[in-house]
Amino acid sequence: MLLEDPGIIIQNQKILEMLEAVGVHADFKTSLVKIPSDITQKALDNCPHHFSLFNRNGNEVIKLGTEESYYAPGSSALTVLDRETQKIRPGTTPDLVSFVQVTEVLKALDAQSTAIVPSDIPAEIADYYRLFVVLTYSSKPVITGAFQKNTWQTMYDLLLADSGGKKELLKKPRAIFDVCPKSPLMWGEITSQNLLDCSQAG
DSSP states (O other): OTTTTTOEEEOOHHHHHHHHHTTOEEOTTTOEEEOOHHHHHHHHHHSOSOEEEEOTTSOEEEEETSSOOOOOOOOOBSEEEOTTTOOEEEOOHHHHHHHHHHHHHOTTOOOEEOOBOOTTSOGGGHHHHHHHHHHHHOOSOEEEOOSSGGGHHHHHHHHHHHHTSHHHHHHSOOEEEOOOOBTTTEEOHHHHHHHHHHHHHO
């Protein structure tokens, strides 16, 4: 398996410590870990093979792990094609609001996404601002993600508030955090922390 040979780079001290504690060799200088296949298989055996996403009303909308196909818009666009001038420009809050409202009524789209990064708000709050806009204008499940380590908690708090608390959110999840590795075989510090935060929250 690739996770064992050549291994993967994980640029997160806490995760390296956690892996080492379960018997994985972690090189703290290079961040290279080589995860034995038996540990990988045990993790796969213990993780859920399917789960569902729900809308704000508590209705099951998406059943992942089945043979069904579901659709959501792309995510994190920095620019938009202005519908009046037909010119490309930076996206703004009104663009995101309009996009969410259109997506909300399109039956072919099963979920929303934090689709546009508005240029009219500070970058420091962009992650949770986008999620706030989507939760404000939509009842559909949400595909989202964080580009900073310190914004995840606020995004999680928004989902808790929207769902009515931790128990309710665990029972009927409303969102997926899209966490992606870098190529080749590297988990950066931010994405690693997002993944850890999501797993610890259940």
